[in-house]
Amino acid sequence: MVRKLNNFDEWIDYFRYWQDGIGLPQGDLRSFNFEAKFGDQDVPHIEFGHYKGQRKWPTVMHIPDQRIRDALLNLIVYQGDTEFASVEQQRNLLTHAPSDYDLLALMRVMTEEMRHGWQMSYLLCSHFGDEGKREAAKLLERRADEGERLLGSFNELVDNWLDFFTYTQFIDRDGKFQLTMLSTSAFDPLSRSMNPMLKEESFHLGTGNNGLIRIVKAGKMPPEVMQRFFYKWIPTAFDLFGTDNSSSAHWAYVWGLKGRYDERDNQGEPDKAKLNEYSRDLYRQEITKLVERLNMFIPERERWLRVPDTKFNRNIGVYAHQRYTVDGEPIDDVAKYQAYLKTVLPQPEHYQIVHDIEKEPGWIESKKADSLLK
Numbered sequence: 145m146v147r148k149l150n151n152f153d154e155w156i157d158y159f160r161y162w163q164d165g166i167g168l169p170q171g172d173l174r175s176f177n178f179e180a181k182f183g184d185q186d187v188p189h190i191e192f193g194h195y196k197g198q199r200k201w202p203t204v205m206h207i208p209d210q211r212i213r214d215a216l217l218n219l220i221v222y223q224g225d226t227e228f229a230s231v232e233q234q235r236n237l238l239t240h241a242p243s244d245y246d247l248l249a250l251m252r253v254m255t256e257e258m259r260h261g262w263q264m265s266y267l268l269c270s271h272f273g274d275e276g277k278r279e280a281a282k283l284l285e286r287r288a289d290e291g292e293r294l295l296g297s298f299n300e301l302v303d304n305w306l307d308f309f310t311y312t313q314f315i316d317r318d319g320k321f322q323l324t325m326l327s328t329s330a331f332d333p334l335s336r337s338m339n340p341m342l343k344e345e346s347f348h349l350g351t352g353n354n355g356l357i358r359i360v361k362a363g364k365m366p367p368e369v370m371q372r373f374f375y376k377w378i379p380t381a382f383d384l385f386g387t388d389n390s391s392s393a394h395w396a397y398v399w400g401l402k403g404r405y406d407e408r409d410n411q412g413e414p415d416k417a418k419l420n421e422y423s424r425d426l427y428r429q430e431i432t433k434l435v436e437r438l439n440m441f442i443p444e445r446e447r448w449l450r451v452p453d454t455k456f457n458r459n460i461g462v463y464a465h466q467r468y469t470v471d472g473e474p475i476d477d478v479a480k481y482q483a484y485l486k487t488v489l490p491q492p493e494h495y496q497i498v499h500d501i502e503k504e505p506g507w508i509e510s511k512k513a514d515s516l517l518k
Contacts, residue, residue, distance in 0.1 A: 147285070149277040152269040159262065162284040163404070166232050176255050180266040183339030190330040192407060192414075193400035200332040204271045207331070212399045215392070216331055217272055217279065219401060221296055223322065224264030224283045229298035230257045230315075232288040234488070237308055242502065244513040249351050253312065256344040272332065296459050297380035304498045305508070306365065310373045312352030314431060318384045320345050321405050321427055328407045330400030350443050353434060358509035360441040364501055367447040372490040373498075375452055375470060378431070383460040385424040393419040420461075428454060457485070 146427060149155050190198050195208070207213045225369060231254050268276035286292040291299045297315050302308055323345060327338035350381035359365050386393060394416045396402040404410055405423050415422070432451050439448040453472030457462040467481040468474055470488055475481040503505050 147281045149269065149281050151277075152266060154267050155265055155277070155280050158281060158284055159265075162228070166235060166287075166414050168231075168235060169238065173251055173255060173258075176258075178259050178262045180263050180337075181259075181340035182333070182336040185332060185336055186339075187328070187408075188402045190327050192403055193330070193398050195330060195400050198330075200330050200335065202268050202332045204331075209399070211395075212401065213272075215399065216329075216334070216401055217268070217276065217325065219396065220264050220267050220334065221279050221283070223270070223326070224261050224280070225294045226298055226319065227257045227261035227264065227284075228283055229288045229293040229295075230254075230311075231261075233298065233300070233302040233311070234308060237302065240502075242305060242508050243510060245511040246355075246508075248513055249347075250308070253351055256348070259344070260341050263341065265383065267333055267337065284393070296383055297377070300380060303495055305502055306359065306370065306373055306498050307377075309355030309359065310377050311369075312348050313356055313434065314352070314374075314381045315384070316345060316348040316352060317431065318347060318381045318427065321423055322384075324405055325402050325407070325423070327487055328330060328403035343361050354511075355508070356438055357441065358511070359507070360438050361509045362507055364504060364507040367442055367449055369490075369494055371449055372488060372489055372494055373388065374435070374449060375457070375488050376490055378452055379457040380459075381427070381431075382424055382454050385427065386460065388419040388421055388461045389417050390420045408443075424454065502503070 145217050147158060148236075149158065150442055159178075168174060175311055185200065188200060190196050190200055200334075201207050204213055204216075207216070234250065234254055237250055238247070241250060261283060265280040270282040272279070286294070288299055293299050297318075302311055320342065323338050325341050327335055327342065329335040329338075356370075359370070360367070393402070397404075397416055404419065427517065428451060435449050436450055442448055452469075452470040453468065455466065455468035455472045456470050457468075458464050458466065466474075467476070467478070469484065475484060
């Protein structure tokens with residue numbers, strides 16, 4: 145049953161109840177002064193699509209079509225859902241951080257994810273009437289642990305610190321792409337929400353990238369084990385870009401709600417039937433370079449880490465539930481494919497290996513907590 149909210153203050157009370165419900169400890173995570181933040185509007189007019197050149201819409205009342213309003217509501221709901229889900233996924237790591245630095249970094253990531261969810265909920269409650277208040281309440285009622293979050297990545301288990309760094313490297317990087325695409329939105333309150341969120345998101349990406357570099361430089365975690373966790377998370381990140389030949393992405397672009405990742409730099413005419421594929425390809429190019437950088441610290445070439453083919457282990461799009469290897473080669477036999485997955489994805493023994501290694505001193509290169517302040 146969805147709780148009925150009358151205003152944003154009631155949503156704030158419900159937010160505190162959600163924090164209690166997922167077991168967030170008292171302290172800095174709970175005492176943080178959450179607020180909605182809006183940046184300056186870099187471009188006051190609509191930048192692409194059918195309404196290009198018109199003034200950006202300051203309120204929902206200015207949106208010229210109910211279908212556009214509904215699509216906008218949906219975009220905000222999905223973004224908000226990811227923010228609260230990530231906090232639920234990461235909260236169990238608070239009890240066994242490898243260092244004070246990592247604990248503080250985790251708390252900062254979780255706090256900023258909560259603020260991003262707060263921001264989306266503020267937009268829902270302030271601009272979309274009773275329907276927006278209902279959707280804002282539902283953001284706090286779904287649970288990642290129960291598999292209820294709207295997107296697959298956000299129902300996966302974040303079990304250990306290798307999971308966390310891999311998650312923040314690849315899943316939060318998808319978040320950077322999504323926020324950047326929304327930063328050019330025709331809906332002014334949404335586009336102005338993005339710059340503060342992107343500044344905070346950059347720390348999350350850095351946490352993941354630096355964490356993985358620190359792991360490979362320490363040399364205690366076998367690259368073969370790390371690779372399995374890459375194969376766990378990267379296909380779910382590919383899924384986050386949506387279906388191929390997406391009509392939703394097509395209309396979001398036509399209506400000016402969501403641009404391309406490189407919208408302000410790309411003067412070319414978009415292929416509106418393949419917007420999701422375009423973003424997914426740019427994302428794959430970016431993460432491939434990051435993985436290549438990690439390999440600089442792995443001396444044995446045969447143990448180098450890699451990014452899987454976009455066909456592997458997909459749950460969305462034309463390759464959903466198809467049987468492909470990490471190299472994109474088809475496997476016709478169901479039993480052979482299930483056996484193959486056990487050779488590339490983390491199995492219970494690999495989670496145990498990671499837990500055992502994470503108990504050893506020096507498994508990750510150390511960093512001082514005060515370096516977070518620099």
